[in-house]
Amino acid sequence: MSTEQQPGGHMAAEIAQQPAIFDRLVARRAEIAEVAEVVRRRAPRFVLLGARGSSDHAALYAKYLTEVLLQLPAGLVSPSTTTLYGAEPDLTDVLVISVSQSGGSPDLLEVTESARRRGALTVAVTNTSGSPLNAAAELSIDVGAGLERAVAATKTYSATLLALYLLVDAVRGGRGEHAAALGELAQKTLDHSREAVAEAVQRYRFVNRVITTGRGYSSATAAEAALKLAETSYLAARSYSGADLLHGPVAAVDGETGVLAVTSAGRGGDALREVLDVVHGRGADVLAVGSAADEVAAALRVHVERTAEEVAPVLEILPIQRLAHGLSLARGGDPDAPRGLNKVTRTR
Amino acid sequence: MSTEQQPGGHMAAEIAQQPAIFDRLVARRAEIAEVAEVVRRRAPRFVLLGARGSSDHAALYAKYLTEVLLQLPAGLVSPSTTTLYGAEPDLTDVLVISVSQSGGSPDLLEVTESARRRGALTVAVTNTSGSPLNAAAELSIDVGAGLERAVAATKTYSATLLALYLLVDAVRGGRGEHAAALGELAQKTLDHSREAVAEAVQRYRFVNRVITTGRGYSSATAAEAALKLAETSYLAARSYSGADLLHGPVAAVDGETGVLAVTSAGRGGDALREVLDVVHGRGADVLAVGSAADEVAAALRVHVERTAEEVAPVLEILPIQRLAHGLSLARGGDPDAPRGLNKVTRTR
Numbered sequence: 031m032s033t034e035q036q037p038g039g040h041m042a043a044e045i046a047q048q049p050a051i052f053d054r055l056v057a058r059r060a061e062i063a064e065v066a067e068v069v070r071r072r073a074p075r076f077v078l079l080g081a082r083g084s085s086d087h088a089a090l091y092a093k094y095l096t097e098v099l100l101q102l103p104a105g106l107v108s109p110s111t112t113t114l115y116g117a118e119p120d121l122t123d124v125l126v127i128s129v130s131q132s133g134g135s136p137d138l139l140e141v142t143e144s145a146r147r148r149g150a151l152t153v154a155v156t157n158t159s160g161s162p163l164n165a166a167a168e169l170s171i172d173v174g175a176g177l178e179r180a181v182a183a184t185k186t187y188s189a190t191l192l193a194l195y196l197l198v199d200a201v202r203g204g205r206g207e208h209a210a211a212l213g214e215l216a217q218k219t220l221d222h223s224r225e226a227v228a229e230a231v232q233r234y235r236f237v238n239r240v241i242t243t244g245r246g247y248s249s250a251t252a253a254e255a256a257l258k259l260a261e262t263s264y265l266a267a268r269s270y271s272g273a274d275l276l277h278g279p280v281a282a283v284d285g286e287t288g289v290l291a292v293t294s295a296g297r298g299g300d301a302l303r304e305v306l307d308v309v310h311g312r313g314a315d316v317l318a319v320g321s322a323a324d325e326v327a328a329a330l331r332v333h334v335e336r337t338a339e340e341v342a343p344v345l346e347i348l349p350i351q352r353l354a355h356g357l358s359l360a361r362g363g364d365p366d367a368p369r370g371l372n373k374v375t376r377t378r
Numbered sequence: 379m380s381t382e383q384q385p386g387g388h389m390a391a392e393i394a395q396q397p398a399i400f401d402r403l404v405a406r407r408a409e410i411a412e413v414a415e416v417v418r419r420r421a422p423r424f425v426l427l428g429a430r431g432s433s434d435h436a437a438l439y440a441k442y443l444t445e446v447l448l449q450l451p452a453g454l455v456s457p458s459t460t461t462l463y464g465a466e467p468d469l470t471d472v473l474v475i476s477v478s479q480s481g482g483s484p485d486l487l488e489v490t491e492s493a494r495r496r497g498a499l500t501v502a503v504t505n506t507s508g509s510p511l512n513a514a515a516e517l518s519i520d521v522g523a524g525l526e527r528a529v530a531a532t533k534t535y536s537a538t539l540l541a542l543y544l545l546v547d548a549v550r551g552g553r554g555e556h557a558a559a560l561g562e563l564a565q566k567t568l569d570h571s572r573e574a575v576a577e578a579v580q581r582y583r584f585v586n587r588v589i590t591t592g593r594g595y596s597s598a599t600a601a602e603a604a605l606k607l608a609e610t611s612y613l614a615a616r617s618y619s620g621a622d623l624l625h626g627p628v629a630a631v632d633g634e635t636g637v638l639a640v641t642s643a644g645r646g647g648d649a650l651r652e653v654l655d656v657v658h659g660r661g662a663d664v665l666a667v668g669s670a671a672d673e674v675a676a677a678l679r680v681h682v683e684r685t686a687e688e689v690a691p692v693l694e695i696l697p698i699q700r701l702a703h704g705l706s707l708a709r710g711g712d713p714d715a716p717r718g719l720n721k722v723t724r725t726r
Contacts, residue, residue, distance in 0.1 A: 076424050078451055082621060086625075098459050101466060105451065108597075109621070110597075111446050117449060121451060238614070257627065260630040261627065273430060281719050282615075
């Protein structure tokens, strides 16, 4: 029996493919720069990002990139204002980026078609060139992660982050410098984090309640971590930005709570430190993941290679995917096929 | 000892004040219409909403109102792109609405000051006229809920929803018709839901895991419900829009999960029905709250008076506040003073 036929075999294989996928995507930078050139010429004044599930966290990452690197205000689309209530706002000067690994979600398709009719420049970011979403959008980017068999998105998520970074960086005239080494750094991160992740799987085997948190760019990683743990290991995992956590939810944090804190070197990681002091003071068990994991009070630490802060989310998620995979197996599940989920979710 | 000195006495009193607060706010409609008139004249092309904690859910409600009723694209502000990364986008033609009961959150203040410098029309919506946020913004709306003593926001939340509705409705030239009866309907909802809420407190005394869900306008109520339960009763409560729930988190739903479903008459409630069929099929215990609670498969139902869908969130939250209050007491807590929380949270 091949590795991939064991429970979680697909997810394990797909996690391991990511360094090579990053290298291939960086090598295709010129394709993405062509899309970016059209965006530059149209000079949008506002950016809207549409997505569901894991892709929604990639969209959150792109929202930060857009606001900080492009200095453009951005928002996440609420598809139901279009699909349920038929809103048809004027979208002249608006860039709408629709993110979906399958490119098959009916609600995103409707949002994209509707946005294009209303004057938006539309870009589809998918892992399925030739999907209905690609056909609906004026421009498309293929994240090139290859077929993903496990239901829980891993390589399509990280490849989407990288594609969005390359797009935004190219729009501002960059050459993807911070992305060049990500393949190599991803391999190092996977190799060097193996033992710490195995230890975390042991420690959190019986955890029931997990809160994930991050600030700035890393809040996207925290959101994706919570989803990954919920969908593969059935944990009651919730994500809060570090700031929002202090506005209420921190009351539910106690000695029974596992807190996965994404702490990369940079302003987001720095700002998270005061949040973690509070959480730690409440007796929570902190698992710090990131290049600045050493700098916070934590029960366990998982190191991630250091990068420019704006590309850190591409690496931060890797050991978290391994953690979700390991916990799912340890708890008797099959991370390739979580109960109740299909690969493509059709919501309206 | 007066009622208000008992545990949860403040929160109970503040919940009960809401019908009268709604009446007073509707009576002050002309003040809000003056602010709306300035907004109309400036004709913004885009709306950004900034908030933290409960106010963030009021902002989510306003995002739906803006997109559907004003046909303007809208986004929620990520304060950290300003406060941590110093983003300074051009905000000409942008309306920035900052929502905060205290008007004292340093990050929102910075976002508002920065937005005004960059050309945005800024409106502060607070419960504290004379707050720093009011001073920073060009225009202000006082939600007029009066001093709130309980840490968990109740009357300031619902009054903020209503103020935002009156603002948006006036911008489109409306006269707040759907809001006129809300005071009376709020009283009826509180009176008629008392028994069902008491039953729900019994049933969920020992629940550990709660998911809240809603679609459309009601997704704001679901988000606020999860926060209220987490902060008063320390539950691992997580909110998902009905559509997002099917994209992964539904895997974590099982017979141990309590699902609080906000089901009001209208398109959002209709669209939630298929989500609840899935959740119910997985053995979850559904508590349906709303004017269409009868129309879904549920273990318990809490009725809310029927209104136009766009103002339903103002009423939906009332019995949920009572549920949070009751559960907190039943679990030995004090909903007026949850552990680890202060009334004003100072995040940067």
